Amino acid sequence: MITVDYEKCDECGTCIAVCKSNAIVLLERLEVLADMCTKCGVCVKICPVAALTE
Ligand code: SF4
Numbered sequence: 001m002i003t004v005d006y007e008k009c010d011e012c013g014t015c016i017a018v019c020k021s022n023a024i025v026l027l028e029r030l031e032v033l034a035d036m037c038t039k040c041g042v043c044v045k046i047c048p049v050a051a052l053t054e
């Protein structure tokens with residue numbers, strides 16, 4: 001599963017835009033929906049501040 005480092009995430013939205021499974025949503029904070037995530041790893045690679053880890 002993908003975890004978010006909330007100390008690093010500035011809610012830029014880049015990961016939301018690249019996730020083909022629509023598994024990342026911005027609610028009160030960024031959330032990765034485990035049920036929707038296919039673990040493709042694209043968001044982990046693309047985050048400019050390395051806030052996502054698998
Ligand atoms: S790409 Fe990184 S910094 Fe931007 S919203 Fe996603 S986790 Fe946060």
Ligand code: SF4
Pocket residue numbers: 002018019020021022023024032036037038039040041042043044
């Ligand atoms: S690993 Fe892939 S499917 Fe899962 S949240 Fe990231 S971009 Fe979306």
